[in-house]
Amino acid sequence: MQKKLLTAFLIVGLVPFAIVYLYLIFYAHDKITQNILSREFENIQSVISTAQNRLLRADKELQFLSKLDVVDDVVVGDIDERLARLLLQKKKDMHAQLEFVVIDPSFNYVTSSAEHNLQGRYKYLHALQAAVKKKQNFFMQGHNLIFYTKLYASFNHKFLGYMLLEYNLNNLANLTAKGKNIYGYFLNEKSHYIVGEHKQSHLLLQGREGSLITKKNLIVYKRLHSHFLKGWYYVNVIKKEKALDFLYDFINFMSLMLPIAVLLIVLVSFVSAKKIIRPLQKLTESVLDITHKKDYKHSIHLDVKDEIAKLSDAFNELLATTDTALEKLETENKLRLKRFIELISIFNAIIQTKSETECIELSIEKIQDLTDDKPIYFEKKKSEGAQIYVTNFEKNTKECYGTLLFDKEDFSENELRFYTSIATMISLQLERIRLINATTQASRAKSAFISNMSHELRTPLNAIIGFTQYLITYEKLKQEQMEIIGNIENSASYLLEMINGILDIAKIEAGKMELHYETVDIKELLFNVVSMLTPLAEQKNLTISLDMQRCKEESIFTDPYFVKQIIINLLSNAIKFTEKGGVEIRLETLDTKELQLSISDTGIGIEAEDVEKLFQDFAQLDHKIQKKYKGTGLGLSLSKKLAKLLQGDLLIQSEGIEKGSRAILILPI
């Protein structure tokens, strides 16, 4: 910008200067010369016109005088001198060197305007006679142009003589140009007679008009066209040096000024450009600074009073507006965020509700808190307002639950959306509550059913087991019968075990499992269980190792019955699925104030992706190796549920088939 400005200034400053300078050097001389010549042509035309008019006037005066009655006095030789006085008066009136002369038909003087009396014959008699002969009413004599006219008596028109006007051509000299640098003259080429100042050597004048440019002079001439001065020219001589003096001076001045002017223009352009740019730069810096710091409260102050000041004012205004807008935006944002949080808290509160009534009441209360509007009512029927629809899952249709009524008529679109979304939220929560209630009821019904069924099944089973055990002790049975009864007893026991498991799970799910917390010596409990199951391991030639060194707790507060049941389940599983090797049991206290019991075996193991399936009810893994092991499929599932019930957890880890597995029981202390 500064460079552009500088360039523009330089162009604006230098180009006209250069043009003027070049014009002066190359064209001005010719132009001015031509100007002078054309001006001088006008001047000489004016001089010529004036001169010719004077001569014409003189001739007319003569004609006029010759027609007067007083001319009759010629008859009496003008003895009253009336004519003489008239001529003298006329001569004075004409303010020129001239003389009126009256002569009689025999060319003797009668009277004249001359001071002294003229007598005898007219002095230019021959010239007059020649002119009369030529029928020319004028003739030249020396310096004089002499007009003449014949006089006639007014009373009988007889020829009285001649009246002559001797007009000294030097009279025209006061018309010629005279000055320091210019002079003019009338010239008769033939007679070389000259009127006016003459310093010029002989010139060759040709044609009607023309101009000559000599070394020193500009010469302009024009031929007179009056018949009085045929062959005469008027010439103006202008001293070239003086006429073009100003031009030469100016060119010299310009040449001298050239470096100074260029320097000045460059300097002024540079300073001006800088001066114009500086406030702009300052403005730009301030703007960048403000933008960088994002400090819109800052305003810009420039020490200028021009358009840039207006720009900075405008910018300050923009800043102020931006700042206000930003503040407003921020406030609005905060408000929106607050509203949003409030809305979320409303949703959260609504989600927390457990019954339909609670949900509706809470919603209304919260909405009212949020909107500070006029009261909101709920009506349990469809009417004008935000309607709440709930899905009927049995019929799979939407039913209108009720309507939120507002004591307000004109809703903005946003308000309407807001209330509709809250209504939707309430609908969702209502549906959720209904679903939860329905599910819980179904689950309870199922558990109650199973629990009842199990109880009803257990009673006859106990009888069967009791009687088969009695029969086993009966000695008169054959070996074959004994085996059959043994099978019956086995099956019944398995069935009972399964029923007990189902009963437990049902109890847990129905929430009817009662826990009996007491202080339990966990080490003793574990030792007892291991001792109890050691014979099973020994049957399969498996080693059992128990490590309780890292357990720092003597006792924990828990339900010993369920803990024992979990441990038995885990340990028996380990023994059951291990063919060779052994089982390693370790009890330790964790940093998280928990007790961890891990039971590792070298058994069949399990695929990592199948681990989760282990905890499903009635699950047994569908694997050819695992298939041969009988079980209810309830063990691990029940154990996990019990562990959760005791606020602990149960995890199974395995690195894969044939790589053994590890069960981890975590209990709170």
Add this chain to the structure above:
Amino acid sequence: MKRFFLFLSFSALLLQADSYVLIANKDLKLTNISRLYLKQIYLKKHRYFRDVKLIPVNLDVQDAARKSFEKEILKMSRNRLREFWIMQHYEGVRPPLVMHSSKSMIKFVAKIKGALGYIPEKNFSSQENVKIIYRWSD
């Protein structure tokens, strides 16, 4: 003293009744004309005498002879005369010529054949080429 006598003689001239003569070129065969005829000539009603064009000549307006001539011969006031000549002017008739002095009057009349003019009688001398054809006095 000389002035005194001049004054005396001038007063005597004024007191004495002036007499005037009407002169004509000697070649003009006009003698003893009546006042009315003279008036007609001066009002340019009579332009010719036989073949000679008559040229009446007046003296200057202020001249006493002219005043007397207008009073005694023309018997017309200045205003009437002026009106008369204005009307004549439109018919192309110009008033008589005017000579400034008795001297020029005599010279003019002597030179021009049809010319007539009046002068105080005392200014007349018989050797001129003129003759008196009418006389009057105040």
